[in-house]
Amino acid sequence: MNDSLSSSVLLSEIDGAPHRTLQELQALLDNAGAGIVFIRERQVVRCNARFAQLFGYGSAAELIGQRSESFSLGRTAYRDLGRAAFPVIAEGKPYTTEREMRRRDGRRFWARLTGSLINTAEPLDGAVWVIDDLDAQKTAQKQLEAALWEKQTLFDHAMVGIVYLVDRQMTRCNSFFESMLGYGPGELTGCSTRLWYASDAEWDDISQRSQPVLQRGDSFAGEVSICRKDGSQIVCEVRSRALHPGKPEQGSLWTVMDVTERRNAQAAVAQAQVRLARLVQERTRQLSETVDSLHREMEERQVDRDRIHWLAHYDALTGLPNRTLLAERSRDAIAAAQQGGTPLAVVFLDLDHFKHVNDSLGHRVGDALLVAIAERLRAVVRDKDTVCRLGGDEFILLLPGANAHGAERVAGKLLEASKPPYQIGHHELTMAPSMGIAMFPGDGADFDTLTQSADVAMYRAKQGGRNTYRFFTPEMQAQSARALTLENALRRALEREQFTLHYQPQVCLASGRLRGVEALLRWQHPELGAISPAEFIPLAEDSGQILAIGDWVLRTALAQLNTWQRASHAVPGVAVNLSAVQFRQPGMPERIRQMLAEAKLPAQVLELELTEGVALDDPQAASATMDQLNALGVRLAIDDFGTGYSSLSLLKRFPIHKLKIDQSFVRDLGEDASDRALVSAIVRMAQALGIETTGEGVETPQQLAFLLEQGCTEAQGYFCARPMPGDALPGWLHAHPQAAGKAPVA
């Protein structure tokens, strides 16, 4: 049945109505937006197309006779509807309900049903039901309700305060906001927002900041300080938006979040960061200081290392290589000489009498002199040569490639270079070297042997008169070995009582009487035999042992004199040789005084024989010492006069009692006219100065006669007597009564 048919059916069914009205009703049914159905005896008798459409039928005709129950969800629902609707429509009132209905395909949908009886007086005539599809409306409503529920849930359970404000008054807020501010439910509703601001200024400030933004329709975000009910303050982050930007009267929605803890934490973090930054800065500074100081320390250590290395290899005073560096260079030079078959020379250089400069002018002058000498030495040699300072006044020159001729030339240049005086402060000093030269490989195949050989040669140069050089020879080695042996043996000689004194008479030439005796040291070694003082005294002087030995000589000689005198032997005095080393020993006059006192002898019995050298280096000091000795009453004699650096002014300045004319002049008096002239001159000069003279080494009567003739005071020599042990002298005196003063002068 189609819709037009259904309308025509409807029209034909309506009896007695004016045709026009019927047509209008039919049009109304056909075009009604709601479904309309006539139910009689629980069956569809009429319906419109909308009804058929609502329930999923193709046309209204399809539904004629359809049981009305089929539109309900089931029998129960159908009965419920009937029970609810009938009492109402039975009274002639329309019954309206909203229920779920079922479509043809079983799907449910919400509908609003409005039913009324067609004829109240005759219920069996049926009822007319108008059905509105509420499904879309219901769905929308459900969605709305869900949304509202969600919104409310959000509102109620949000972890942020939510506030609705109108004109700065609270219209609504959630419980979170209330509890955040410490208020009870509803306590804030209707309150002015001024309530939670500390001051009007703060209240106005938030308003002034937010209103322009909200009016523009933008979101406002800011931070405010809010007072809680208990007066405490919290910091809140607020966000707001106008509900209707154009309508301020509708108010605004605010979300409020307590960020106090976060802010406190941030502040704490910021403070911690500041502290940390400071700490880092401080640590960085410390670190950088540490790094700097480490750098400095490393640099200092490097400087120290360099310095230590330098000190280990160079002489601190002169800056010349030291022995260690010389040894290294020598090894290289020797290896190169061996490989290349080239020559190599080593020069050992020792300054003559340098010690006297130190002793007399002090170490500062001595050091400055060494520096100046080092410069000259360096200037003489080639770059590839090494000038090394061993220490003290000893230097070694390593001359790679130099043969004997070359080494000799260098030695000559060194002698030449040392000639001009050195100006050290206001002192003008001359300093000559003695040098020994050793050649590789003949004089030594290694550094130690070469330097040893050069040293031995240098020693010979010294013995040979100084200010010269000597090449090493194997004989020198033997002599040097003996010197070493003697030096070692000498150390024990005193304690092993290997020394004795012999005494040689000194006889007055005029009277023949004994004027005194010279004590002469004798060393008898069990293996080496008798060793001459001429050989061992210089060694004892070099090693310093002469001081102890000299003391022993003095004490022994004085003791012997005491013995003789107590035994009434006519020995007026004793002469003792005093080496320059002894003479310069501090406190020496006082020492002598003590010894004389110990021997209970007057000073006048002692004559000290000094060599001219004692006054050579420091005449002033020598003069002072001599004055002290003279003041004691000790007699002073100049030994070996004429052989040294005789200075006539020496005789004038010093309190000298006697000159001992060296035996080298006496020896040849018979043959050598110049010796005779010399001896004669010495005697006359001494006489003129009131100084006595002794001719040494008188071996013949001619020598004696010449000396007597010249007016020499006394004689000493084998002709008169050989040196003899102390206990032999009384016998000699007995044999020579004239000497003992017991016979008339011949």
Ligand SMILES: Nc1nc2c(ncn2[C@@H]2O[C@H](COP(=O)(O)O[C@H]3[C@@H](O)[C@H](n4cnc5c(=O)[nH]c(N)nc54)O[C@@H]3COP(=O)(O)O)[C@@H](O)[C@H]2O)c(=O)[nH]1
């Ligand atoms: N510092 C010290 N020097 C000392 C001491 N004892 C000795 N000496 C010195 O040693 C040198 C050698 O002395 P010596 O071998 O004893 O020779 C002396 C005499 O024996 C020797 N002499 C004496 N008369 C003659 C002679 O007629 N002919 C000759 N050929 N020799 C003779 O001369 C030496 C004495 O010399 P001098 O002392 O110069 O008077 C010698 O330099 C000693 O000084 C000591 O204890 N301390």
